[in-house]
Amino acid sequence: MTKFLLAVHVIAAIVAIGPVTVAASMFPPAARKVLEAPDDTSALATTRLLHRICQVYAVAGVVVPVFGFATASDMGVLGDTWLIVSIALTALAAVVLAALVLPRQSAILEGAVQGGTVDRAATARLAMFTGIFNLLWATVTVLMIIRPGSTTGA
Template identity: 95%
Template sequence: MTKFLLAVHVIAAIVAIGPVTVAASMFPPAARKVLEGSDDSSALATTRLLHRICQVYAVVGVVVPVFGFATASDMGVLGDTWLIVSIVLTALAAVLLAALVLPRQSAILEGADQGGTIDRAATVRLAMFTGIFNLLWATVTVLMIIRPGSTTGA
């Protein structure tokens, strides 16, 4: 059962978290294209699509910690330090996405809809928060692979 839970957890992480990290990273440059009044008529549509991807996959991403907890419980490692750190970092990433990244993307899109007024500084701050979000996920991924104290020898 552990192998099944772990496989679902890893696949869910790849399928759900990967698109959020990529789309969130692509959003600020796409928003800057809209700000610059790019001749590319699809720039605003691209920005809207990236935001929608972030919203949908953020919800789908809830599956990752659910199967993560199930896997950890089955493996008997719920009290291990590396897992607790991973849980805290995952929670921080989720809060960052829900409280700072998604609302700022929405605000930028609202500004674009109200006459194209996008604050360049807002896109820079959004890029910073997105970078922190991505760094948190990269750290969790490394912890999941290395698993300090693991018997796999990794």
């Protein structure tokens, strides 16, 4: 059962978290294109699509920690330090996404739609928060791969 849970956990992480990290990273440059060419409907459509990807896959990403907890419980490692740190970093990444990235994307899109303007400084701040989100997920991934006591010999 552990192998099944771990496989679902890893696949869910790839399928759900991967698109969020990529789309969120692509959003600030796409929003800057709207700033440079406010009448370019394809640039605006791109930013809308990237934001929608982030929203949908953020919700789908909930399955990652669900199967992570199930896997950790099955493996008997729920109290291990590396896992507790991973859980804390995952929670922090979720907060960054929900409180800093997605609302800023929405605000930038709103500004682009209503006034045809995008604040360059806002896109820079969004890029910074997106980078923090991505760094948190990268750290969790590394912890999952080189966890102390791993049977992989890493």
